[in-house]
Amino acid sequence: MAAVVLENISKKYGNVTALKSISFQMDDGEIFGLIGPDGAGKSTLFRILATLLQADEGRASVAGHDVVKEYKQIRKKVGYMPGRFSLYQDLSVEENLSFFATIFGTTIQENYDLVKDIYVQIEPFKRRLAGQLSGGMKQKLALCCALIHKPEVLFLDEPTTGVDAVSRKEFWEMLQSLKEKNIAILVSTPYMDEAGLCDRIALIQNGEILKIDSPRQMIRDFKKPLYAIKTEHTYSALNYLRSASYTRSALPFGEFIHLTTAKSYTPFQIKDDLERVGIPIQEVKTAAPSIEDIFLDLSETNELIDG
């Protein structure tokens, strides 16, 4: 059975379109990633699925229940972690967890095995007020609270935003272990490098889905020649490349420029061409595409996406 089904979901806030006819399915026990920049409509989508907002058009169901008519059943079966930290800052770690366990009609002991792996990491601080925890700790606690009632579907809206690299890695390891317990996880992130950790991802921008597939398949399908160019003169190199006849796209990418071309060249040909117009180049190499390359390639606007 599909954990989440969306059919042509659209949502507007006044004149601003947040979601344009979104459709996809998510299977049980799947980690499904919503990848896109801020303002893409990810949080709106989460709120519609968590029965907090009603879509203007389209239908959606979660764990087999319609999000509008059967919202009460859904609220028993999902765990929801909103985009910003939404626990009681003036309650301690333990008080938060036991409160959320109680309102879902359970206790910490009853479902301890589910949260154990995560909770042991924050247990040393269980008397500390939640507001005084570090970003990573807060997110672990929030995940515990969202999990404590053994939900069938977990909605995690940008759980790793504002969290340090080590904690991010740990967080994703936890999600992998939850997947093994057959909990379907819908997770959003603006970090492209986390996309590869999902079973399937939807690239989303301006309320529209650009592409849905497994990250590996997406990379496999990316057939365009891709080069990474390293230079100290990024700006002039970009300007030149964008006017060059062979360029499909040229975008800054960390310390490199990522260039896709219509036809295949050798790295030397590109290096020669750039040096011919007087731009010193340190290195040109063929590059393996990442999700970010795919995203940038698919998005019509060539705006910089934070990686």
Next chain:
Amino acid sequence: MIKVFQAFVKKEFYHILRDKRTLLILFGMPLAQILIFGYAVTNEFNDAQIDVLDYAKDETSMQFIDHLQSSGNFQLNKILYTETQMEAGMKAGDSKLVIAIPENFSADFYSGQPVKIQVVADGSDPNNANTLVQYVTQMVNSFQMERRKVLPNPYRINVESRMMYNPQLVSAYNFVPGTIALILLIICAMLTSLTIAREKESGTMEILLVSPLPPLLIILGKVTPYAILSFTNAILVLLLGHFVFDVPIVGSIGLLLLMCFLYVVTALALGTLISTVSKTQQDAMMRSLMGLMMPSMILSGFIFPLTSMPILLQYIGQIVPATYFIEILKAVMLRGVGLNFILYEVAILVAMTTVFLFFAWRKFKIRLE
């Protein structure tokens, strides 16, 4: 369900006890208010400073001046010698009142000639001026009675007034009921609307909504601690009023507490209603202050009598719950009446509460928008 409710109430108490601001409002405000109203804001005068312009300078005028001071209400600031000095004391703020005694005061007084004493009061503070002039009039009457034994004109009508239920016109009799009404309103309505708005602001309401909790339980869990605390506060103010300011409680204490409870529910319903329409704490605060506190202070008859207000304000005053609650409190505490005398006010409060609860329930959103 009972367990969930208990957990909710416990959580709410943690919030209250860990937040200094809430604690201060809860327990500091009632104390401060009752002490301020009790000791600072009062229409009673002790040792009001007066100037006397004594043209007579005879024995009787001296006796009269002594007599004025004998009540404890007045204290002589200065004896003046010319009319030009009359304003100086008032302008400097040294004296509240100037009394001018005419020449031949003694002779005219005992020969039965009409005597006129001029009283000049500082009208920039009309309430106080009125009270002072009344005091002077009383003192003049008693002076006449004492000195002359007979009344100058046997056919005059004498007004003998007596203030029932508050013979000495002690202002505590008025401000204790008023303060209870205000405090219950602040704590119940304002703090409730604040605490619900806070859940919205911090995003925790999102999580509470995406849980199997019925909305009614969320609201009940949030308001119950405030109901308990404000009820405690009402009792505290009653005790303070009774033992510190000697306000009597003539009527049944059970009825009094029952009425306090009714008003607590009214205020909680109002607070919940406000919270359903406010998104942030600041919003909730403004709405409670402007929509509840101001009308309850000004239009409830607590500070200014309703009957002397423009008709429009009188109508507004009639939809302020505190108006009825203060009426009820005064009736039960001071006049000692039973439920059958306050049925009208009680019925209105019950009706208001029902309406507020209905709208709060209708407006409570099971979703975010």
